[in-house]
Amino acid sequence: MADKNISMRDAVRNALLEEMRRDERVYIMGQEVGKWNGTHKVTRGFLDEFGPRRVKDAPISEMAIAGAAIGSAMVGLRPVAEIMTINFAFLALDQLINHAAKIHYMFDGQMKVPMVMRCATGWGNQATASHSQTPEPIFAHFPGLYVGCPSNARDAKGMLKAAIRDDNPVLFTEVIALYPKPGPVPDDEEFLVPIGKSDLKRDGDHVTLVAYGRGVDWALEAAKMLERDGVRAAVVDLRWLRPLDMSIVFESFKKTNRCVVVEESLPHFSFGSEIAAQIQDKMFDYMDAPVKRVSALDVPLPFAAEIELMALPNAQKVVDAVKEIL
Amino acid sequence: MTLPREKLLEWYHQMVLIRHFEERSLDIYHAPKPEDRHIGGVYLHVYNGQEATGVGALAALKPQDHVITAYRDHGIAIARGVDPKRIMAEMFGKKTGVSGGKGGSMHIASAEHRMWGGYAIVGGHLPLATGIAMKARYMDLDEVTLSFIGDGATNNGYFHEALNMSAVWKLPVIWLIENNLYGMGTAVEDASGQVALHKRAIAYGMEDGGRIDGMDVTVVYDAITQAREYAIKHGPILIESMTYRYEGHGVSDKVAKERKDEMAKFQDRDPIKLLAQQMHDAFGAGIDDEIKRIDAQALREVDESVQFALESPDPTYADLFSNIYA
Ligand SMILES: Cc1ncc(C[n+]2csc(CCOP(=O)(O)OP(=O)(O)O)c2C)c(N)n1
Ligand SMILES: [Mg+2]
Numbered sequence: 001m002a003d004k005n006i007s008m009r010d011a012v013r014n015a016l017l018e019e020m021r022r023d024e025r026v027y028i029m030g031q032e033v034g035k036w037n038g039t040h041k042v043t044r045g046f047l048d049e050f051g052p053r054r055v056k057d058a059p060i061s062e063m064a065i066a067g068a069a070i071g072s073a074m075v076g077l078r079p080v081a082e083i084m085t086i087n088f089a090f091l092a093l094d095q096l097i098n099h100a101a102k103i104h105y106m107f108d109g110q111m112k113v114p115m116v117m118r119c120a121t122g123w124g125n126q127a128t129a130s131h132s133q134t135p136e137p138i139f140a141h142f143p144g145l146y147v148g149c150p151s152n153a154r155d156a157k158g159m160l161k162a163a164i165r166d167d168n169p170v171l172f173t174e175v176i177a178l179y180p181k182p183g184p185v186p187d188d189e190e191f192l193v194p195i196g197k198s199d200l201k202r203d204g205d206h207v208t209l210v211a212y213g214r215g216v217d218w219a220l221e222a223a224k225m226l227e228r229d230g231v232r233a234a235v236v237d238l239r240w241l242r243p244l245d246m247s248i249v250f251e252s253f254k255k256t257n258r259c260v261v262v263e264e265s266l267p268h269f270s271f272g273s274e275i276a277a278q279i280q281d282k283m284f285d286y287m288d289a290p291v292k293r294v295s296a297l298d299v300p301l302p303f304a305a306e307i308e309l310m311a312l313p314n315a316q317k318v319v320d321a322v323k324e325i326l
Numbered sequence: 327m328t329l330p331r332e333k334l335l336e337w338y339h340q341m342v343l344i345r346h347f348e349e350r351s352l353d354i355y356h357a358p359k360p361e362d363r364h365i366g367g368v369y370l371h372v373y374n375g376q377e378a379t380g381v382g383a384l385a386a387l388k389p390q391d392h393v394i395t396a397y398r399d400h401g402i403a404i405a406r407g408v409d410p411k412r413i414m415a416e417m418f419g420k421k422t423g424v425s426g427g428k429g430g431s432m433h434i435a436s437a438e439h440r441m442w443g444g445y446a447i448v449g450g451h452l453p454l455a456t457g458i459a460m461k462a463r464y465m466d467l468d469e470v471t472l473s474f475i476g477d478g479a480t481n482n483g484y485f486h487e488a489l490n491m492s493a494v495w496k497l498p499v500i501w502l503i504e505n506n507l508y509g510m511g512t513a514v515e516d517a518s519g520q521v522a523l524h525k526r527a528i529a530y531g532m533e534d535g536g537r538i539d540g541m542d543v544t545v546v547y548d549a550i551t552q553a554r555e556y557a558i559k560h561g562p563i564l565i566e567s568m569t570y571r572y573e574g575h576g577v578s579d580k581v582a583k584e585r586k587d588e589m590a591k592f593q594d595r596d597p598i599k600l601l602a603q604q605m606h607d608a609f610g611a612g613i614d615d616e617i618k619r620i621d622a623q624a625l626r627e628v629d630e631s632v633q634f635a636l637e638s639p640d641p642t643y644a645d646l647f648s649n650i651y652a
């Protein structure tokens with residue numbers, strides 16, 4: 001079927017619509033998802049189509065939203081719980097980590113937890129320290145919980161649909177800055193992007209740029225800038241932090257022997273740390289330079305625009321990092 | 327006494343079975359010779375003294391109903407009909423345990439009995455109960471969810487969020503507080519501003535089911551029978567069952583046994599002795615022999631459960647990695 005050019009917001013919305021129409025057990029729960037049409041307007045019109053049984057406006061109870069989603073999943077429903085932004089998901093950490101991630105294992109497979117928790121993520125527009133975080137790596141630490149974050153509209157649709165159809169708990173984060181960004185999306189109800197598959201966005205033989213979410217945009221922009229100087233950069237979008245698919249990264253690294261990791265979140269015990277560790281462990285014989293990491297600076301994000309932007313990654317910082325190791 | 331003799335004898339059997347099971351597990355845990363200590367670890371929370379609450383409450387449920395509780399869970403699983411052999415094997419850490427030896431004493435579950443587990447994070451199972459009950463409303467089923475709650479667990483945020491959400495959505499949940507006067511070493515009056523814990527129902531606009539005598543199995547049975555009807559028709563109800571833990575919090579609690587007067591007061595109304603007396607009064611001395619026979623039978627069942635656990639295989643290296651994901 002043909003592609004349609006739509007925003008990532010609409011791609012997420014279409015994924016939810018299609019899955020709710022397809023499967024009666026899929027329902028939506030979260031703050032402001034119904035009468036208010038969703039904080040990020042992803043669920044606009046859902047209450048009218050599906051009614052309050054399947055579109056549940058929840059109280060401001062992050063622990064109970066997560067827990068009720070898990071409980072209902074254990075007995076056969078397929079909840080998609082929305083936490084307004086990932087900053088508030090910290091209140092639900094115990095449910096995600098001690099319950100969702102462990103119930104299948106701790107009871108030795110007696111129950112499954114087919115739930116998706118959607119959260120908006122990322123910094124932007126002087127949202128300030130408590131509201132400007134991209135902490136996917138924290139959640140990816142725990143076996144039992146999948147974590148995915150799309151970098152574009154097409155993946156957003158395919159990844160979310162795959163998450164809803166999967167029998168495991170999934171934390172699915174959506175970068176706020178990418179919501180309005182359009183891209184070609186298959187107008188196909190069976191279009192799925194499988195869980196745990198990374199994507200080669202661009203090939204190159206001088207350096208491998210590894211990213212997820214918004215980092216992919218900076219990496220692609222940097223690759224264009226580098227091209228002008230005759231540097232051919234490969235860009236790999238990991239898409240999922242768990243399960244983590246390093247196969248394309250390793251393939252590319254064998255050619256380029258150099259890697260820069262690009263991420264929107266913080267550097268300490270980070271996404272970049274894990275990628276760098278795996279490369280030095282598995283690719284040592286191919287290494288020509290240290291793995292560089294471009295991330296947010298190690299500070300809480302301030303309000304003032306002038307210094308907020310200094311703290312954040314951008315394409316130029318990626319170019320500079322590449323030049324250091326060429 | 328209007329209850330049929332067979333029913334009372336069955337409850338008597340369950341209560342002595344739980345008592346012997348728990349006493350045996352303590353003996354094994356504290357065995358003088360290390361090679362006899364087949365129950366390892368640091369956690370073992372027994373149900374002695376609280377049998378009437380668990381047995382009476384579960385007797386009022388139907389097979390399609392759901393049960394969930396905290397880590398003091400062996401007695402509740404037995405009362406729900408889970409095979410004591412598989413519970414003992416779980417506590418021994420054997421592959422034949424209900425959770426394959428992966429959950430241990432605090433994580434006893436049996437999906438086929440709709441006993442959704444034992445949970446070791448205080449309050450963590452309360453929103454799961456809310457979610458399980460959501461399914462009954464979602465699918466319009468004649469199913470209630472019975473959630474046990476420790477008195478101590480009424481003080482973390484889970485209690486507030488899970489109970490409020492159940493009230494907003496009028497879910498068929500029976501919230502049953504087991505007030506055994508302590509959470510670890512902290513007395514209710516040192517932890518709760520409102521010591522009549524059932525009154526918290528009022529704050530949530532939920533039915534206040536009052537305080538009941540948790541040492542009398544017939545009282546608990548009546549209360550939960552009525553609560554079940556209420557919950558199906560109207561929504562959640564909160565009940566406070568007054569009971570006592572004879573062995574203290576867990577195997578490391580040395581203080582509880584020093585509260586001799588308080589202990590004597592409750593043991594005077596021991597649920598097992600009380601029911602034996604009630605049956606003697608109602609049916610005459612002829613029943614005493616039957617009671618003795620049931621007692622001996624329960625002991626044999628405990629012997630068998632230990633034998634089964636002893637003969638069962640340990641989990642293997644492959645089991646370490648199984649059932650992390652569905
Ligand atoms: C969130 C959390 N905080 C603290 C603990 C440690 N802890 C385990 S049991 C317990 C007391 C709970 O008492 P109560 O709810 O009355 O249950 P009871 O043991 O009396 O059955 C505490 C504080 C825990 N397991 N989880
Ligand atoms: Mg207690």
